[in-house]
Amino acid sequence: MVAYEIFQLVVFPGALFVICLAFLYEWVDRKLFARVQGRYGPLYTGPAGILQPVADFLKLISKEDIVPRVCDANLFFAVPVMYAALPLTALFIMPIAAPEALISFEGDLIFILFSFGLMTLLIFLAGWSSMSRFSAIGSVRSALQMLSYEIPLGLVLVCPAIAARSLSVSGIVQWQAAIAMWGAALQPIGLAVVMVCMLAELELVPFDIPEAETEIVAGWRTEFTGRRLALFRMGRDLEMVLVSALVVSLYLGGAQQLWLIPAAAMFVVKTAAVVAAFSFARALFARFRIDQMIAGMWKYMLPIAAAQVVLVQMGLGA
């Protein structure tokens, strides 16, 4: 039995499967983003370029690894590893293969919120430790950005928990299975707010201010090269999987068996759809300035999130 446990943790719904999902979703994202812009996107590596993310990862690993002389060495080494490991650990409480996740306890939703906050802290440390002007500005901006989207996000994520009377993601998925309805049908406003806030969390276009390519080179990632950059990119892809898994689990019914289609397949299809939605959204906007973004979040997102909570309290979303 323990071997099966280890297999589950390491291979199937665990690390390896999720990493492959991460690379797959990066391919979906790049391909759709390219098609919206009238381009082909990755083409040559594997059928329709599906192995391009893996090729990039291997290329970056083989590249030279430059460590700036003035940087804070131990932080500079530790942060990339933590940045890749954090979404992995958070993904263990996401139901992937079955409505019941590998590890589920009452309150893992709060753990997810905490891990989002921790990720932004890691980004801040990454930028701060590389001691370069551009990454310093980038890391300060990412910290500012967290202040603005974290509260509406926290407010809205609580709504499905109130409706399902359970603070565990698996619990919410089972609640949706029990009432045979998607969370989104009950709380559409919540889904909209979560999608917008997740755009800010993933630093996708209207909110990719921390790594604004035309202003501060690559923001907090400027000084990282070679293996560290590979880890950061994988971390970003895993974060994409984590975010889409969260949206699917809370609002789109999560990993439920649909008569013949196994739960895992349903999960992959739904998350791919959410990733496609993110990718389509980031093709439509220009980038906000940091002060406009914070003002926008506090003036618009927060009241809407609060309204959603009030609606749920009054029993509309239950």
Add this chain to the structure above:
Amino acid sequence: MSIVGEALRQLRRKPCTVRYPAEKVPVPPRFRGMPAWEMSKCILCVLCQNACPPGAIRLIGKGPEAEIEYLMDRCIFCEECAEVCPKRAIVMSAHFELAGFDRSKMVFRFRKERQPEPPKPSAQTANG
């Protein structure tokens, strides 16, 4: 949100980019590619050498052994030589993929047909 319509339409359409090494975009006629000398028509009048702004054409030697040395890496493809040539001996070809690693390979010699030798199977050759 004003670009959603265009974005959706674009999704259905075929991308407009060309997969370059596989598909090549045809070049229109009268395109100013790399010039080529037809030495049978050339009367070695050196008009092209004086007309060339960057000085990429040079006549070497005299009489039957004379050669036109053309430096492709100095050429700016402005077609002044083809325009000034009285015998229409210079033609701008459609070659534009002229990048290379070795500058010495970018020097072309155009030589007149040698009468005494038996005529070679192909017409005059431009080596390099």
Add this chain to the structure above:
Amino acid sequence: MIDGAGTVKHMQERLGAEVLDARAPKPRRAFVRVSRGAFGEAIRHAVLDLEFSHLIAITAAEAGEEMEAMYHLACMGATVLTLSVRVPKGDAVLPDISEIMPNAAIYEREAEEMTGIRFEGLKDDSNLVLPKGWPSGVHPLRKDQTYEGLIKVRLDLEKG
């Protein structure tokens, strides 16, 4: 809106003998050369009274033994007056006109580094276009500067 010939007439009325040479080859062009002493008054008259408010550029060139500075001024974007003044090479100094024409500084800096005419009163006269370590005596657009000489200077700069 004043045309070329009108400009020449006005300048001649105002400056009289100081105008050394004046031509209006085309309806919207006027070339007026004034003596060094009257230059300050001539440019103030053109810019303020005749409303030549748009300084297009300042061309500095060598004219035989003297250095010539030509101020191209446009009135309402149409008529162009080229007000030129000649100064001996030894003492090539001209007044800076930034207070009546704020964007003149960049043209003056360029003229100064290219031909060696000094504009007194120019606040920041660092090199506009030439590299930082360029030797101050070398003015590329002087006729005595040969092409190979300038390339040697640049190569020494890169080595040095």
Add this chain to the structure above:
Amino acid sequence: MGYASTIKVPFGPQHPALKEPEHFLFEVDGDTVVGVTPRIGYVHRGIEKALELSTYGHGIYLAERVCGICTIAHTCCYAQAIEELMGIDVPPRANYIRMIMSELERLHSHSLWVGLVAHEAGFDTLFMYAWRDREAILNLFQELTGGRVLHAINTLGGVRRDISSEMADRIRRTLEHFEGRAREYLRIVRTEPTFLRRTRDVGVLKPADAARLNAVGPTLRASGIKGDVRRDDPYAAYDEMPFNVITSDSCDVFGRTEVRAEEMVESIGIIRHALEHLPEGVFRVRAPRNVPAGECVSRVEAPRGEDMHYARSNGTAKPDRYKIRAPTLANIPALCKMLVGIHVADIPIILAGIDPCFSCMDRMVFIRSGGATGRAR
């Protein structure tokens, strides 16, 4: 100002926002820019010295390479200057072809710019669309002149290639499609909320400052001043061309975007009108080798603004002095005025606002080995 209250943020010469090497040293206090000192000259190539050493006929190819995007503007200006010195009259058909080519170039330069400013604001999709539609204009150039960017169509005494009637029809068909696209950009630029937030009230240049600092081209016209060389000092055949000068009163980057997008639509109108009234006859006359002594100022409305060439000849085959003042250099004082008091994040979009073409501004060329006409290998 405390001792360390302002920090110096270098911007360039290598920076993703600057497509060409330029260096701006910003004094930043917190998040607002307090002072800026530009340092130009990184692509200084000595074209004015090289022009003095090369003959008039070869000089046109130097003038063409002053800038990659406004080649026709520079060659028109050069050709007009030398033709005026030579005293030869260019046939009317050549003037019309020159006008059609410079308006086509305005389309290609403005659509390139709309893409660039969208990219600076992070709006990459509009960047891709703008540059995809620009391909149609580049293909037209390739068929008309044999080259996509360097056209070598202007020469002393007229143009080197004619526009056949069948080519004229192809131009009309391409413009049909392109006009729809230009109006689409106008609509997107005016309605896309995120783009509006990044361009409205950004890089403000009041009309008084624009006039005082002698801004040129769309930067001047976006501050409400009707300054256009094609209307004020018409050259080629612009005096017979009915078109109106586009201005906008919003004085910011949004205004410049709007002016340029509308100018594209206006240029299409000019090209159509010119194609219908294309006079018959020869399109080139012989130009003598030596030019009698004289001097002349020639001005052209390049896509970025007023471009001035001053030529002085001394009777030989080489000019005595040839001065080129490109539009971007004229906009630098206005740019420095705009860059004070803004957010650090707005720097790239304001820099892109004046559509800088730094190789235009530096204009000088030092060819590494061998003189301009010598052939040292």
